[in-house]
Amino acid sequence: MNINMHNIIKKYENKTVLNIDELEIKKGLVTGIIGPNGSGKSTLMRILAGLDNDFTGTLHIDEQEVNPEISKHMTLVFQKPYLINTDVYHNIAYPLKIRGKSKSEINSKVQQVIELLQLESIQHQNANTLSGGELQKAAMARAIVFEPKLLLLDEPTANIDPQTMLLMENAISYINQSCSTTVVLVTHNIGQLQRMCREAVFMREGRVEKQGALRDVLSNIKGTYIGEFLEPEL
Amino acid sequence: MDYIMQGFGEAFQLLLSLDKEIYGIILLTLYVTIMSTCIAAIIAVPLGILIGLKNFRFKRTLIRLLYTFMSMPPVIAGLFVFLVLSRRGPLGQLELLFTPTAMIIAQVFLVTPIIMGITYNSTREKGQKIRQLAYTMGANRIQSLSLLLFELRADILAAVVSGFGRAISEVGAVMLVGGNIKGHTRVMTTSIAMLQSMGDYSQAIAIGVVLLALSFAINSILYHGQRVI
Numbered sequence A: 001m002n003i004n005m006h007n008i009i010k011k012y013e014n015k016t017v018l019n020i021d022e023l024e025i026k027k028g029l030v031t032g033i034i035g036p037n038g039s040g041k042s043t044l045m046r047i048l049a050g051l052d053n054d055f056t057g058t059l060h061i062d063e064q065e066v067n068p069e070i071s072k073h074m075t076l077v078f079q080k081p082y083l084i085n086t087d088v089y090h091n092i093a094y095p096l097k098i099r100g101k102s103k104s105e106i107n108s109k110v111q112q113v114i115e116l117l118q119l120e121s122i123q124h125q126n127a128n129t130l131s132g133g134e135l136q137k138a139a140m141a142r143a144i145v146f147e148p149k150l151l152l153l154d155e156p157t158a159n160i161d162p163q164t165m166l167l168m169e170n171a172i173s174y175i176n177q178s179c180s181t182t183v184v185l186v187t188h189n190i191g192q193l194q195r196m197c198r199e200a201v202f203m204r205e206g207r208v209e210k211q212g213a214l215r216d217v218l219s220n221i222k223g224t225y226i227g228e229f230l231e232p233e234l
Numbered sequence B: 001m002d003y004i005m006q007g008f009g010e011a012f013q014l015l016l017s018l019d020k021e022i023y024g025i026i027l028l029t030l031y032v033t034i035m036s037t038c039i040a041a042i043i044a045v046p047l048g049i050l051i052g053l054k055n056f057r058f059k060r061t062l063i064r065l066l067y068t069f070m071s072m073p074p075v076i077a078g079l080f081v082f083l084v085l086s087r088r089g090p091l092g093q094l095e096l097l098f099t100p101t102a103m104i105i106a107q108v109f110l111v112t113p114i115i116m117g118i119t120y121n122s123t124r125e126k127g128q129k130i131r132q133l134a135y136t137m138g139a140n141r142i143q144s145l146s147l148l149l150f151e152l153r154a155d156i157l158a159a160v161v162s163g164f165g166r167a168i169s170e171v172g173a174v175m176l177v178g179g180n181i182k183g184h185t186r187v188m189t190t191s192i193a194m195l196q197s198m199g200d201y202s203q204a205i206a207i208g209v210v211l212l213a214l215s216f217a218i219n220s221i222l223y224h225g226q227r228v229i
């Protein structure tokens, strides 16, 4: 799915937290969103996901306003995911269940992502007892199991060990390639940005500071705000 | 001290004697409390969820009122229902005063705010997150609502258990609107109060023991349900 935003303004009381003149996210690619804390990345993701309608401006996904039909094909993994009070298996099965899939289809798809994200040992554990990283893995599995056309990920690998991080990135690439899922990935990890993303958006104080192909966003940044921000990482 | 031991002894004798009157009292107690708890739950659970999810004007005032009603003294609820149902009251023609129905109405007044308040609190805590998850998963309204009920199941059961506890232990309201009429509106709590005032302590203890046992049994069933679901 491709996304177009025009003149998006989002306020909390009188504080403007998002002010985007123009933003394009291209179909089938992985786009990275970076920027300092509080720059509006999560707010942007909530708006893209259709969770927040309290803004002005236009948001088009595949040239349409967000509607229930479209939102069935997209999903958002929160910075702090909420898991249903049941075991990991049934959490992952949930999106398939509400789409009325057959038991055998559910089982084979769930097993597939359990394998992909190596969740075998915890699949029968209650979600409330998972560690932070396991929780994020389970939420990722639940998001990709129904093969969404748009996958919005808000810092999916915060609190994740390096080994598991590669596993998660692998899962993101897999869904991106096998289902041509468009992925929007908020990350503070520049290594991850460079490994995963063709496109990038740099946010600053609610505005888009720079957007485009990743190498363009990261070039000629010496002496700019972005250069300063990324300096410790590059 | 003797009469306490005697009371326990009599409790067993009472139960074993299959005394018609005592079983009538137990059955009426169960009927009134279960009916009132069920009716209250049917009203309070949906409303509690609704208030927990929606924002509207005067919500804060409503919540404050709700909390006040949660701790309303039973005699006040009893007095109110009494006045409404009394011969000269607005619903006097229904002739409900001093009937089990009047007792159920009074208890519904007491129990509804408790169940609603507890349900409201858990919904406020978790409701938004649950609905957002449902939305991101592509759930429709009904699926979203059923996920919400599923996630709040233990909280709702706890609310109902609290409401039931209030109903079965309450004496002031049912005394006022029921009148403790033998064989008609006498329940366990009102008989204890009456027996105590007549100085018949061992009988009072006997019924008290039965009431506690009953309450324990029903709570066990409900809590077992909470662990299972």
Ligand SMILES: Nc1ncnc2c1ncn2[C@@H]1O[C@H](COP(=O)(O)OP(=O)(O)OP(=O)(O)O)[C@@H](O)[C@H]1O
Pocket (backbone or CB within 6 Å): A012, A017, A035, A036, A037, A038, A039, A040, A041, A042, A043, A044
């Ligand atoms: N409910 C709210 N009420 C008021 N202000 C809010 C609310 N939610 C977010 N904000 C403000 O909006 C701004 C953007 O928040 P947002 O969560 O989008 O930042 P972010 O870029 O995701 O930050 P981080 O990297 O820390 O996750 C912040 O200044 C935040 O304080």
Ligand SMILES: [Mg+2]
Pocket (backbone or CB within 6 Å): A041, A042, A043, A079, A154
């Ligand atoms: Mg954020």
